[in-house]
Amino acid sequence: MTTPTHMLSGRAEEKIWLGSYPVRVPSRLGDLKESSLAELLSRSCAAYADRPAFESMGKVLTYRELDSATRSIAAWLQQMGLEKGDRVAVMMPNILQNPVTVYGILRAGMVVVNVNPLYTPRELQHQLQDAGAKAIFVLENFAHTVEQVLAETELKHVVVASMGDMLGAKGLLVNLVVRHVKKLVPAYNLPKAIAFKQVMAEANARAMKPVAISGNDIAFLQYTGGTTGVSKGATLTHANLLSNKEQLILWLEAVFERRKRPQQLNFLCALPLYHIFALTVNSLMGLSMGGCNLLIANPRDIPAFVKEWKKHQIHIFPGLNTLFNALMNNPDFNAIDFSQLLLVLGGGMAVQRPVAERWQKMTGCAITEGYGLSETSPVATANRLDRAEFTGTVGLPLPSTDIEIRDDMGQTLPIGEVGEICIRGPQVMLGYWQRPAETAQVISPDGFFRTGDIGVMDEHGYTKIVDRKKDMILVSGFNVYPNEIEEVAAMHPGVLEAAAVGVPDEHSGEAVKLFVVRKDPTLTEEELKHHCAENLTGYKRPRHIEFRDDLPKTNVGKILRKELRAQA
Incomplete structure (x- = not known):
């Protein structure tokens, strides 16, 4: 056929x-x-x-x-x-x-x-x-x-x-x-x-x-x-x-x-x-x-x-x-x-x-x-x-x-x-x-x-996923894509898993909140924020960080940002 x-x-x-x-x-x-x-x-x-x-x-x-x-x-x-x-x-x-x-x-x-x-x-x-x-x-x-x-x-x-x-x-x-x-x-x-x-x-x-x-x-x-x-x-x-x-x-x-x-x-x-x-x-x-x-x-x-x-x-x-x-x-x-x-x-x-x-x-x-x-x-x-x-x-x-x-x-x-x-x-x-x-x-x-x-597609035909429409975070009119925040967080040797969501903020409309499962139990919020500041421009940096023992996932293993957003 x-x-x-x-x-x-x-x-x-x-x-x-x-x-x-x-x-x-x-x-x-x-x-x-x-x-x-x-x-x-x-x-x-x-x-x-x-x-x-x-x-x-x-x-x-x-x-x-x-x-x-x-x-x-x-x-x-x-x-x-x-x-x-x-x-x-x-x-x-x-x-x-x-x-x-x-x-x-x-x-x-x-x-x-x-x-x-x-x-x-x-x-x-x-x-x-x-x-x-x-x-x-x-x-x-x-x-x-x-x-x-x-x-x-x-x-x-x-x-x-x-x-x-x-x-x-x-x-x-x-x-x-x-x-x-x-x-x-x-x-x-x-x-x-x-x-x-x-x-x-x-x-x-x-x-x-x-x-x-x-x-x-x-x-x-x-x-x-x-x-x-x-x-x-x-x-x-x-x-x-x-x-x-x-x-x-x-x-x-x-x-x-x-x-x-x-x-x-x-x-x-x-x-x-x-x-x-x-x-x-x-x-x-x-x-x-x-x-x-x-x-x-x-x-x-x-x-x-x-x-x-x-x-x-x-x-x-x-x-x-x-x-x-x-x-x-x-x-x-x-x-x-x-x-x-x-x-x-x-x-x-x-x-x-x-x-x-x-x-x-x-x-x-x-x-x-x-x-x-x-x-x-x-x-x-x-x-x-x-x-x-x-x-x-x-x-x-x-x-x-x-x-x-x-x-x-x-x-x-x-x-x-x-x-x-x-x-x-x-x-x-x-x-x-x-x-x-x-x-x-x-x-x-x-x-x-x-x-x-x-x-976005580049001049060689390769496509890069920026994010899901619904997961995009809007900070003071700027688009922030959770994948980028999560990838930066994952670069820190003390991080096992990370998920970023948008939470309401009276000054910027939304702010970035980062949920983190630690690989190194001594990792502090201050250390991780410093790491993010070195790798992300101001409006992309997590305003809030919450450490968790685990992150909610589908049975296939996808992190459920929707659930984290609801909890936040």
């Missing part, structure tokens, strides 16, 4: 970023190799049958086993009367049951609704109601949340998985520890629920009915994090995800210009698979390239995370600033063998230069920063992968992607001027699920998605 909608327009010379492209990377995609994610799964499982596809807690799932298990899930859904286009929710962390369920749903031509397992009942109810989900697969640790909202949803089927379901004999011990030693499974009452193992035992994989799926069919309702208002479902098609996967694979070729391509790529999957970053960059890329994803169920347990990494030779690691920082502050991190590490991708939030420089010094591998959103499947820009330096930008538009910096009236601004980052490309969503008015507000008539992020 051909590359889908949002085609490039304008004269080639206007796309200044193409002059900065790696030599072997084309400016645009050709025809997509597969018509659907289901076809991608079938092809990869046939081509790489005996290779490991996913590994979790020491248990390996091969592509052959993935093929059989996903057929069983698809067959069961069909036998339960669900049809193509029905929405099925998945509420699981990074365990083997997650990709098995997700790809089974896709094989049946149904729509995956990814759910954060840590959602409160209110958040879960909103998402299930909004999506109109008819079934949910949930890990038993979170089944009590489903119980509280079940009556308010359209759910007809609830499948409850246990942590050890796919771990063989070891799974019995894992379930015992999870339930009775660590007591991680709150009591729940779902009398009509069916066990995941029962689904796998009863479903006849051979009974899966083939479903005609096109690139224009919906694959995922990927809900935005809810930190920007009401959580909305970004409607992503099979072609959206396939396009972004292909764009990233083309971009990845530059890595192999300087490093030998391994026979099999090993991905470290610490970011949650229900998040769009890991879904595309780990799961879909790994599947397409015959790679293996090492699943980390709880990346917040840094000692256990480091211990697991030590056992494997990792080639590709997508992460984000807070995770990189936490890993480097673990005393055993230096004991990892980084010799095979080819690529570390930073996204989700700005990677701070002090973190990037320390990471490269410790691992010998630079962090390559990119940029994207749930609405763009997610990656829109990335830095070149054949260069080692940290640029402080989010890089160049991927093949077949246009980036424009526009003003509040929607007019394109000249190079070097700050405005809203707008994106057009085959990875851009159809719109927000059943919200045509909100879709019209963010997708312009010429197909550009208005990100709400403020940025």
